[in-house]
Amino acid sequence: MVLGSGFRRSRFSLLFASLTVLTTLVYALLNVLIDTSDHNYKQKQQWQKEQRGTTSGGRYSNISIANRSSSSTRCPYVSIASLKLRSKFTVQETTESLDNSNNENAADDDGQADTGTEQEGVVITQRSVEQHVRRDVTRLHLRPPKSVKYSHGQWQVVGISRQVYIYSAFYDSRPDIDWPQVRIIALAASDVHLSGLCCLLWYRSQRLPDVAQISIMQIGYKLAPKGQTILEPFIFSCRLDRNKSDPPKSVSVVAPLNYFQLSNLLPVQVPERPKQMLEFGHCMSILYWKQDPFRLVEWLEAYRLWGVGEVNIYTTEIDNVTDSILRWYSNTGFVKYRQSPGPVGDYDETAIILGMSPVINDCLYRNMYRYRYVVCTDLDEMIVPSSPHHNYSALLRAADAKTTQANAEVHSYLFRNTYFFLDFDATNKEPWYLLTQRSCMMFLNPRIVTSLFVT
Numbered sequence: 451m452v453l454g455s456g457f458r459r460s461r462f463s464l465l466f467a468s469l470t471v472l473t474t475l476v477y478a479l480l481n482v483l484i485d486t487s488d489h490n491y492k493q494k495q496q497w498q499k500e501q502r503g504t505t506s507g508g509r510y511s512n513i514s515i516a517n518r519s520s521s522s523t524r525c526p527y528v529s530i531a532s533l534k535l536r537s538k539f540t541v542q543e544t545t546e547s548l549d550n551s552n553n554e555n556a557a558d559d560d561g562q563a564d565t566g567t568e569q570e571g572v573v574i575t576q577r578s579v580e581q582h583v584r585r586d587v588t589r590l591h592l593r594p595p596k597s598v599k600y601s602h603g604q605w606q607v608v609g610i611s612r613q614v615y616i617y618s619a620f621y622d623s624r625p626d627i628d629w630p631q632v633r634i635i636a637l638a639a640s641d642v643h644l645s646g647l648c649c650l651l652w653y654r655s656q657r658l659p660d661v662a663q664i665s666i667m668q669i670g671y672k673l674a675p676k677g678q679t680i681l682e683p684f685i686f687s688c689r690l691d692r693n694k695s696d697p698p699k700s701v702s703v704v705a706p707l708n709y710f711q712l713s714n715l716l717p718v719q720v721p722e723r724p725k726q727m728l729e730f731g732h733c734m735s736i737l738y739w740k741q742d743p744f745r746l747v748e749w750l751e752a753y754r755l756w757g758v759g760e761v762n763i764y765t766t767e768i769d770n771v772t773d774s775i776l777r778w779y780s781n782t783g784f785v786k787y788r789q790s791p792g793p794v795g796d797y798d799e800t801a802i803i804l805g806m807s808p809v810i811n812d813c814l815y816r817n818m819y820r821y822r823y824v825v826c827t828d829l830d831e832m833i834v835p836s837s838p839h840h841n842y843s844a845l846l847r848a849a850d851a852k853t854t855q856a857n858a859e860v861h862s863y864l865f866r867n868t869y870f871f872l873d874f875d876a877t878n879k880e881p882w883y884l885l886t887q888r889s890c891m892m893f894l895n896p897r898i899v900t901s902l903f904v905t
Contacts, residue, residue: 579646582706584661587650592659592709594652594700599713603791605637608703609711612645613681614638615793617808619716620815621697630694632701632718633815634664634686635808637793639679640672645705649688650712651698662688664703670807675800683807723819728759730842731821733813735806735828736790738799740769749829750779756833757841758825762817764790764809766802833865 586592599607601615608614615637623630632649643666650659670683686703698718732753753761763776763785779785792805814824823846827833839845846863853860 579706580648580661580663583648583704586706586709587658587661590709591657592650592712593657594659594702595712595715597713598715601793602795603789603793605791605793606714606716607793608647608705609713610645610647610705610708612639612642613679614642614645614647614703616686616703616714616716617793618812618815619701619718621718621720622815623697624818628689629692630690630697632688632690632698634688634701634703634716635811635815636684636686636703637681637804637808638684640682642666642684647686647703647705649686650702650704651688651690652700652702652715653694653696654699655696659702660691660694660698662690664688669811671803673800673804675794675804676798678794678801681794681804683804683811685811719816721816721819727822728820730758730823730825731817732758732761732825732827733810733817734761734763734826735810736802737763737765737772737829738767738796738802741772741829743771743775746772746775746829749832750785752832753825754784755841756835757843760784760786760817760821762786762788762813764788764805764813766791766805767796831867 599609601607605615605617608616617635617637619632619634621630622633632651634649647664647666649662649664651662652659665687667685667687668682669685672680672682674680688701690698697720701716701718702712702714704712750761761779761784765773765776765787766789768776776785776787780787788809790805790809792801794801794804796802810826817824823842825833825842833842835841835845839848849863850860
């Protein structure tokens with residue numbers, strides 16, 4: 451009886467000691483977790499404080515298209531300062547499965563200030579972003595995504611906290627840049643430079659991608675579609691490894707610690723280099739809504755008459771008659787016709803206009819070795835050669851002669867503009883200075899103007 455009672459007390463003492471040890475371990479673990487949380491919170495507060503003091507502005511430059519020697523051409527839209535905004539935005543998104551054989555993408559290079567990038571409580575300085583991503587790519591044995599997330603058409607969604615949409619990617623190896631790069635045409639929130647974006651450059655000859663930090667160049671206006679956040683167009687540029695002689699197959703855009711949200715993969719397009727260049731090609735911003743079919747045909751035939759060998763037209767939300775006309779001209783080879791819905795939908799004109807600068811840049815990169823000169827006008831604009839010059843070749847020969855006399859180097863030509871409102875009746879009763887009314891029916895008068903670029 452005494453032995454039984456002692457055995458029960460011994461078991462009770464052992465159980466009590468075990469519970470005591472377990473309670474101590476749980477308490478110690480909670481203390482560690484609390485300390486870690488406090489440390490991360492302090493890091494976050496410090497990062498935000500540094501951001502307020504050191505990242506109040508951004509540096510951007512316009513995208514340029516240069517010729518094979520040294521000249522460069524500015525994009526048609528003017529760069530403006532960056533506006534730091536933090537906002538949320540919801541878009542209609544679809545997911546499309548891809549074969550690994552079709553997975554292609556593009557990347558960019560660095561050039562940002564040493565600002566902080568915050569991802570899930572971790573602070574990464576901008577200088578260390580590329581090394582951080584490269585280390586994690588190796589550790590995770592990262593592979594191209596098996597599915598790509600699209601938003602309205604061919605715009606792909608970059609799965610990070612800020613809005614980023616990418617449209618197309620091109621291999622740029624012109625001899626007058628420091629070394630080859632991949633250029634990605636994108637739309638993003640104005641504070642996208644705070645995300646620490648990197649390119650994953652996928653090659654056929656290796657399993658893991660190369661990593662390059664993205665350099666951001668602003669190429670258009672900031673616009674906010676109704677009820678949505680402010681977006682603006684950019685070129686993301688990614689420097690390639692000097693030891694690589696071939697362009698990458700594809701590119702993905704990623705931010706630190708967002709590898710499991712990798713949902714974009716763009717083919718890296720290598721611009722065609724034909725043996726014979728066209729002297730004049732045309733790049734036009736987005737054509738939308740209902741168009742006058744007679745003016746559209748007149749516009750196309752006038753440019754053909756003046757020496758343009760090919761016209762590139764991007765469209766969205768056009769009427770059936772306009773679509774039929776463009777398809778007919780496309781079958782003849784004179785028009786390169788592409789449908790291009792915007793990344794946030796085309797529910798209002800502002801949303802459509804957001805895509806104008808991206809498609810012009812897409813056209814310029816796509817054809818930078820195919821055209822000697824690029825004409826950029828809209829459907830209501832025409833560069834009309836004035837007498838005695840009857841086409842663009844004669845017009846530019848005369849301009850080049852003046853350039854030679856002045857010992858100047860020409861990167862682009864701009865033409866003085868005059869408005870002719872064809873919807874109003876002509877009148878000679880108005881004063882001479884009301885030129886737009888007096889001359890409104892004189893369609894072939896010079897010079898309704900915009901730009902002509904040297905490529």
